[in-house]
Amino acid sequence: MQRLMQVNVQVTEPVYLKDPQATELGRRILEQGVRMIDELGLEAFTFGKLAAELSTAESSIYRYFENKHRLLIYLIGWYWSWREYKLAFDTANIADHRERLGRAIRSITEPVTERGNFAYLDLRALYRIAVSESAKAYMTKGVDTEHREGCFGSFKRICDRLKEHILSVDPAHPFPAMLASNVVDGSMVQRFFAEHLPSLTEKQARAKLSELFVELVFATMNKKNQ
Amino acid sequence: MQRLMQVNVQVTEPVYLKDPQATELGRRILEQGVRMIDELGLEAFTFGKLAAELSTAESSIYRYFENKHRLLIYLIGWYWSWREYKLAFDTANIADHRERLGRAIRSITEPVTERGNFAYLDLRALYRIAVSESAKAYMTKGVDTEHREGCFGSFKRICDRLKEHILSVDPAHPFPAMLASNVVDGSMVQRFFAEHLPSLTEKQARAKLSELFVELVFATMNKKNQ
DNA sequence: GTAGTTTGATAGTATTACTTTCGTTTAAGA
DNA sequence: TCTTAAACGAAAGTAATACTATCAAACTAC
Numbered sequence: 410m411q412r413l414m415q416v417n418v419q420v421t422e423p424v425y426l427k428d429p430q431a432t433e434l435g436r437r438i439l440e441q442g443v444r445m446i447d448e449l450g451l452e453a454f455t456f457g458k459l460a461a462e463l464s465t466a467e468s469s470i471y472r473y474f475e476n477k478h479r480l481l482i483y484l485i486g487w488y489w490s491w492r493e494y495k496l497a498f499d500t501a502n503i504a505d506h507r508e509r510l511g512r513a514i515r516s517i518t519e520p521v522t523e524r525g526n527f528a529y530l531d532l533r534a535l536y537r538i539a540v541s542e543s544a545k546a547y548m549t550k551g552v553d554t555e556h557r558e559g560c561f562g563s564f565k566r567i568c569d570r571l572k573e574h575i576l577s578v579d580p581a582h583p584f585p586a587m588l589a590s591n592v593v594d595g596s597m598v599q600r601f602f603a604e605h606l607p608s609l610t611e612k613q614a615r616a617k618l619s620e621l622f623v624e625l626v627f628a629t630m631n632k633k634n635q
Numbered sequence: 636m637q638r639l640m641q642v643n644v645q646v647t648e649p650v651y652l653k654d655p656q657a658t659e660l661g662r663r664i665l666e667q668g669v670r671m672i673d674e675l676g677l678e679a680f681t682f683g684k685l686a687a688e689l690s691t692a693e694s695s696i697y698r699y700f701e702n703k704h705r706l707l708i709y710l711i712g713w714y715w716s717w718r719e720y721k722l723a724f725d726t727a728n729i730a731d732h733r734e735r736l737g738r739a740i741r742s743i744t745e746p747v748t749e750r751g752n753f754a755y756l757d758l759r760a761l762y763r764i765a766v767s768e769s770a771k772a773y774m775t776k777g778v779d780t781e782h783r784e785g786c787f788g789s790f791k792r793i794c795d796r797l798k799e800h801i802l803s804v805d806p807a808h809p810f811p812a813m814l815a816s817n818v819v820d821g822s823m824v825q826r827f828f829a830e831h832l833p834s835l836t837e838k839q840a841r842a843k844l845s846e847l848f849v850e851l852v853f854a855t856m857n858k859k860n861q
Numbered sequence: 862g863t864a865g866t867t868t869g870a871t872a873g874t875a876t877t878a879c880t881t882t883c884g885t886t887t888a889a890g891a
Numbered sequence: 892t893c894t895t896a897a898a899c900g901a902a903a904g905t906a907a908t909a910c911t912a913t914c915a916a917a918c919t920a921c
Binding site: 681682683693694697701702703 | 909
């Protein structure tokens, strides 16, 4: 599991200057970075504060990441890689396409409840970061460059996989990619709304969100295929 | 039209320290602010640069807005107020509920093409800001406070209106609020994807996005009502 | 013509976002 | 065990940002 993650995050997305997973300090940066971004929010989080917390020098952190934006991209990438792994696991060996699509949507849209750490990262804190900060990872003037560098690979991959599951149920679906990215991103946004702007969702949205997205997707399916 | 906007933005959402629409300098701050945020992106935009461009003092700008985040909230609020007005206009006098819902979705999701300025603001620049920066307006540690202050009123109102249109077609719809906010926010996100991460949408997404959202919504409608 | 508002100019502070240098520690290899 | 390179910590420095405060001039309203 950890190995898969490392390969995914490391090899295909060189968002870092020096591989943080390769050293003790690097791992502590990730671990404490997740905790602090979760607590303070990205704007209030600084490398200075992180360094103080780790009793290390700011300059040491800059050896791993150019800036906090790159650290965020790295963490969000890790998050989606983990979800990608989970998606593969949750849909393995399911022959029926419709059943498999339903499981895929649930796998992707369900909140992270795993207690404890995955590798050394606090998964639930990472999930909260993904919900509230991930838009900041790609909504910048630098998107196009970062996209060319492959920074958003894991997000793209999970959308692609969901798209393939949609197409396996309805090969003639008119907009599978859009539907897939809408489910992946939209489920995060809806979690944020449910928490902070609850009037924008139903009262039970929190509990039923996954089912609502399942319905949403299946409703757009070509009825002839079913 | 301008009057309606002023009332909406001013009275219900005191995001500013001093009403920028009431003075010449205030209006120039809004006008040039839109241009510069569009050009530079929110991160590179500063009150210092804006002041220089306006040949005024930084401190004069701080008299109107606490910080650039508040200015962004103000502008996004203005944007959604304008769309709210347009929505009311586009759906006026349409008796048939289904027809009206379709028009509502198109009204909300279509890109802004209006040439020239609305009041003194460049509407198309404002639209680009809404597409690429609006997540930053509410995805912060301060959301809850700002929400209580009513900062996101116009966004909420447009979601509410769409929700009502959905309910008028299918009063038993299980998740109208979620669907509405997903259309409103999702259409902006998809525009961003189409522009910057095109592999996440279909090739024709740009041209057909509105139709796709219309299909999405109608597909989830209770067939018995149709 | 005076009182009040609005502005422009200047200055100043705290923090951020880095960069550079350098001596010490640690690990790895031969 | 000696050697060499990598990694680290400490310190110092720079440029920009995000403000705040003060004050005098201008303009505006009664």
